Amino acid sequence: MMDSDQLIAMGRRVIDIEADAVTALRERIDERFAAACRLFYDCRGRVIVTGMGKSGHVGGKIAATLASTGTPAFFVHPGEASHGDLGMVTGTDVVLALSNSGETAEILTILPLIKRLGVPLVAMTGKPGSTLAVRADVHIDVAVALEACPLDLAPTSSTTAALTMGDALAIALLEAREFTAEDFARSHPGGSLGKRLLVRLADVMHQGDDVPAVTDTTTLREALLEMTRKRLGMTAVTDAEGRLTGLFTDGDLRRALDADVDVRTTPIHAVMTPDPRTAPAEMLAAEALRMMEIEQINGLLVVDDEQRPIGALNMRDLLLARVL
Incomplete structure (x- = not known):
């Protein structure tokens, strides 16, 4: 040898x-x-x-x-x-x-x-x-x-x-x-590139009753109960017509508790994040991932043309879809 x-x-x-x-x-x-x-x-x-x-x-x-x-x-x-x-x-x-x-x-x-x-x-x-x-x-x-x-x-x-x-x-x-890269992905739908280039938010988002949402007259306590039920670490906040007015997240909750607000009586509109980042359902999941990384956010709401929430997702959903 x-x-x-x-x-x-x-x-x-x-x-x-x-x-x-x-x-x-x-x-x-x-x-x-x-x-x-x-x-x-x-x-x-x-x-x-x-x-x-x-x-x-x-x-x-x-x-x-x-x-x-x-x-x-x-x-x-x-x-x-x-x-x-x-x-x-x-x-x-x-x-x-x-x-x-x-x-x-x-x-x-x-x-x-x-x-x-x-x-x-x-x-x-x-x-x-x-x-x-x-x-x-x-x-x-x-x-x-x-x-x-x-x-x-x-x-x-x-x-x-x-x-x-x-x-x-x-x-x-x-x-x-x-x-193009998208042409390549069409012949590799099972691979990671196919996932990154072909999967859209409509394919991975939570829809219907699984979308956390409360009205802007809801109390912080009721919003927390909705977040707990839907397990996405956030909830959409809408007006009486169902249009998005804000987003409340785990991070907003920590800031509210630091400010010593009353969970039972404080209206959600007082502690929510107004005008949050949103995305259309047809957006590529890979594009949404990049946006979330740049904005340093863990959750994202998907809205229709009239700014009504129709979906929600977080980083875990993108991980399960193998987009990450």
């Missing part, structure tokens, strides 16, 4: 070799790269990504990245393609084939059928003179000087280079499509 210094040196050697391989790709972002981007951008169907072995694993990730950034794509295993899965490819698609050698038998077997469909073929190989590279409509060179494997056998630098080039294609297309 190597000692610690040898293991560290080997790990750093791998990083250096793969970093050099990625850096070398920069000069290959040329007109061929742009041509591939145009084919994918103009595609009316899907980008069909294929590859065998480690190239297949990389291809699967590239397909997933394309799909999540605005370019519809999926992966087809080249071995399965020869046994029926090629039916997934239509004349409106574009094929992206990955093969470091450019001579992968399973891919070469299906090339005539791809050509017969008239489907544009983009190849990503490490051998510009290979069969796959020559027969492709566009070839992107991802050759590496050296694999990080000391035997120069295990795909390491080559897979890193292919993966990086795939990311470059996906992000260039994202920019070309003017793909």
Whole structure:
């Protein structure tokens, strides 16, 4: 077993070799790269990504990245393609084939059928003179000087280079499509980003009878009972028509007690916070969270166009909705 210094040196050697391989790709972002981007951008169907072995694993990730950034794509295993899965490819698609050698038998077997469909073929190989590279409509060179494997056998630098080039294609297309963060969130509704960008206050607020509210003629004691029942640490204060006139919170209660007010007789309008910050139901929860952090408030009332309280929420509600 190597000692610690040898293991560290080997790990750093791998990083250096793969970093050099990625850096070398920069000069290959040329007109061929742009041509591939145009084919994918103009595609009316899907980008069909294929590859065998480690190239297949990389291809699967590239397909997933394309799909999540605005370019519809999926992966087809080249071995399965020869046994029926090629039916997934239509004349409106574009094929992206990955093969470091450019001579992968399973891919070469299906090339005539791809050509017969008239489907544009983009190849990503490490051998510009290979069969796959020559027969492709566009070839992107991802050759590496050296694999990080000391035997120069295990795909390491080559897979890193292919993966990086795939990311470059996906992000260039994202920019070309003017793909937004909200677009991204629509394809990630279960993730934290989806929660942050898609959830609105109407989705997380307490509504109906769960909204704490008292009229401005109510006593402080009655307001405290309403706050206790609704457990949000606050209550809306409204006029006779139900329009918001103020908000009473735990913080207001502490200030009232410090001022030695009579809880039983003091009207709530005398100790409430007038003109509190409110939000519409359609506001994004993430936007409301930012506002609450800036204003240093723990609760928020949601009002309609006539300033009537229709909802209420606090930081705990945003935490439970995974917006925080």
